[in-house]
Amino acid sequence: MATTAAAEQTSSTPSTPGQGPAQTGRRVYVETPVEAFTTPTPHALSPIIYLERCKGGCMINKGSTNDARQNQSTIPTQPGAHMVQEYQNAAGLTGTAADAEWNAVLTCMKEVYSPFNVMVTDVKPTTGVSFHLALLAGNPGDIGLGNDILGIAPLAGDCSPQDNVISFSFANHHSKQDPQRVFNLCWTAAQESAHAFGLDHEFAFQDGSSSCRDPMTYRSDCGGQRFYRNEVATCGEFEARPCKCGGTQNSHLKIQSVFGPGTPTTGNPTVNVTLPLPNTTLGAVVAAQAGSKRGVSRVELFLNGFKWAEAKGAGFGANGQANPSPYTITVPQNVPNSIIDVQVRAYDDLGGFTDSAKVTVTKGAACDPSVDSCAKGQKCEGGRCFWDPPSGEIGDECTYGQFCKSLMCAGTADEQICTQECIPGVNDSCPENLDCVMQSPGKGVCFFGGEDGGCCSVNRDSNGWMPGAFGALLFGIFVVLRPRRRGR
Known part of the structure; x- marks a missing residue:
């Protein structure tokens, strides 16, 4: 089945979901059985992402399996061979005349993938080498698709990352008048290539903000260059839904789990x-x-x-x-x-x-x-x-939060220790010998286990003094547990 989403090609002012500028195309994935991929999982994926501009045209063959090494894909709608036309720039030019724009898109893709152990290149790998083929050229009609499609790729039914996949980003169908054309071409290529690595579409981050700054988005609330964000997101196109293979998704961690960490080339702030x-x-x-x-x-x-x-x-x-x-x-x-x-x-x-x-x-x-x-x-x-630099480890006695490396000092009236936030019921949420004591649904702090009941408050000095930034990190009440002490 195809999951579809709007893909605006012009910049917009911030908007509510689905209320951006006029829709000019869709970026979609096709849920595909794992048997339709050439390499079984689990396996080590090739770190090569080959960005293909189809100089002189690319011949793509319809097949029952996906194999970029053979230019074969399950995506074309009709049997046989399909000619994808060469990449055109905003002026409709090809070849060396289009090099400047092409190189800008290539640079964008390299930056977007730089936090991972991945090589983005426009030099075709040698024969027999596995790679992902990110085709950035042509029009959707070149492989039998409708004119409302900007990009498409197969997504394994179990969201497993797959090798030797062809993702299609139809560069010549993107608006040539778009002032953010380079960023939007990069957006399409980043999203479609990531589908092959098991990523779903994202709708909103846990803080409620739009996923518009991540290439896995369908939203037009913002523009500019999109990066895989190290933030937990709900999935969805025009409204939130559970992710296809889990409740939420972190696109950065998902890709890092596939390839390992790299070195971001965008620099620190x-x-x-x-x-x-x-x-x-x-x-x-x-x-x-x-x-x-x-x-x-x-x-x-x-x-x-x-x-x-x-x-x-x-x-x-x-x-x-x-x-x-x-x-x-x-x-x-x-x-x-x-x-x-x-x-x-x-x-x-x-x-x-x-x-x-x-x-x-x-x-x-x-x-x-x-x-x-x-x-x-x-x-x-x-x-x-x-203050001296924090030295207190989790479980050490404390009298003020700034002694603790976690910046949290909490406990009973008789005992306070350096502690940390935790999730009740989750294994390894706290260090050994400490339990996660619930404070509210889904939230707790680490403390010594026990059977006694009661309550206590987070330690503060007699003046109630505490830096405001850390007060929000500490919970006000939790169950009093039997006193135990651990020296510094």
Whole structure:
């Protein structure tokens, strides 16, 4: 069967699902029995993705199995051989005249797949070598399909990754007037090739945001270059549905599980603090500019080397996420008075990050080591209040969260330990000798097991002092369990 989806070819302003610009084509997959693939699973897939522009035309043969080495595919609608026409650029030109646009699409595909142990190339592999053939040329009519199709590929019925598959991305059927033509050609080729590796279509991420920034999307809420995101997503075309082979999908982790990790070529984010200015006072907010080719997923505020707050990455619009984008982070009111080195750290969705240069300012007066003016557990040196780097492991005794590497200190009235979030009922959710104590459905914290009942709260000092960014990580109540202690 064919699963279909709209594939807009023009940029758009943010929209609700299915309410983007006029539909101009569909990117689809065809659910295909595993017996129709040439290489049985499990097996080690070839890491070669061959991007084919069909110079002089490509002859594709209809067959009962998929074998790129023989130019054979189950996708053509009619028996026999089918000629796919050569790649044309936006001006309708082929050959060397189309090289500039072709090379831009090739670069985009290399960047999209760079986080994985994959080689994207437009040089045909030698005879007998396995590879994925990502055909980027021609029109859907070349293989008997309707004019509403932009791309198509087989997807194994069990979502297993398959070798020697041909995915079709009909370059000559994409809009030649589209200002984002290169990104949209890349979108089609990335989505269709990934179907061969077992990926479904994505609808929305767990935080409710649109999947429009991932090539497995059908949505037009945003544009720009799309990357396989390291985020859990629901599947679907115009509405959410369970994924074909599981409840949710993480496209980055799915492809990484097939090929292993690579080295992203897009670089880490850039970031700089724009407010406050050096040698001034710390105000209510810190402002920064941060950007990344992949997009910034979040920014974090560090004061004297410790994280105090964070902000989500900027939204993605018609041209993707602005690079750089402005950020404003509220400074928690309970930051103690002292000399303060301000830094902002910017992350992308893969965990790559960059720290800004330090900006030194003052809040109130410099701290005095002879006066207890810093936060619980902090030292005062050189006029600065600061914590030592966290050293507490999960299960170690603690009296404040910043002692713990997990930044979480919780327990009973008699005992607090460094802990972490966990999922009740999931094996290995906590380290050995600790149980996952439920706090709410699907959420818990790791603590010593026991039979006693009761309740307790997360440890805080007498002033209720805690950096705002971490307060949200801690649960307020959980069952009191029998006291046990583990030394630091």
